[in-house]
Amino acid sequence: MKNEILKHLSKYTKITNELEDAITKSTFIESFKKGTILLKEGDISNECYFLLKGCIRSYIIENGEEKTIEFYTEEQVVTPSNYGKSTPSNYYLECMEDVIVSIGNPKLEKETFQKYPQLESLSRVIGEIIMAKNQDTFAQFKISSPEERYLNILKKRPDLIQRVPQHQIASYLGIKAESLSRIKKRIINKKIIS
């Protein structure tokens, strides 16, 4: 699994022997069973995750209803927005499948960055890339209709449709399950006609 982390990080920088050593020594891998709740509303968050295998969902409970915010899959970073702060979480993190992650925490980060400044530099670069991607995702969401959002998932994350329940996909798109069913029928009809 550590090799997979190195392979992933080599997309962003040349992995020198020194950097490989730093990454190997500061990486802690853990597994969680499907259904495990990693974070609850009201919790303080002292962990962030790099997903090596599986799927994690973030959601908010509003008026007793679960509203899915994000699905994270392989090679994505899950950083709760209250990570390392003293404020309680607004949302939940749930393992949708058996999950293998590399875990970070603020203390470990601080020690690691002091010892290996290159890792802090790499962390900044990756952070900027993730931020740019999130920015594009938000912009895309804002300017799209629900149908366009669904077509976008089919194109960019086709595996997701198979991996999680449809009512959660609907919630993730900001629509009701019935609306998603209608959208799917419309798409199938368009394919038959064209």
Next chain:
Amino acid sequence: MKNEILKHLSKYTKITNELEDAITKSTFIESFKKGTILLKEGDISNECYFLLKGCIRSYIIENGEEKTIEFYTEEQVVTPSNYGKSTPSNYYLECMEDVIVSIGNPKLEKETFQKYPQLESLSRVIGEIIMAKNQDTFAQFKISSPEERYLNILKKRPDLIQRVPQHQIASYLGIKAESLSRIKKRIINKKIIS
């Protein structure tokens, strides 16, 4: 203006003499007139901005129609999602008012971070804070109705309503201008009744 940058950064870290020196020497301030387009669709982006004064809007043109993605105001960082990459921009950046910014570019960043590693560390910390904030904003947008989104702006960014045209606020909320008018009337009526 440099004092304002130092004041802002002191929220995140203790500004030592060395750090103050680093910030002062690596800060370039520029002014732009209202209406200036800082970035166009198709442009390569080699500049990011820390807003000292004024308002910058990002928007996409889709089927000839402007769709507002974000309004940036004082103390916000504007980093185009293709910043420092060879990919063309999908969107525009426009100065909604006369603007004063501190400008960054990849070459300057690289030199500065090599010279003053503390600044890279600070940049990572601020990046994480911005990312967490963006994550919360996206989640909030996703789970809110247009009316809730408007009430949220009234609460969190009341100045914005006065600073930019209403049809752009509507677009920013992902709705038509007429829908925003209806929402406003509904809010006023609710206030009169309650």
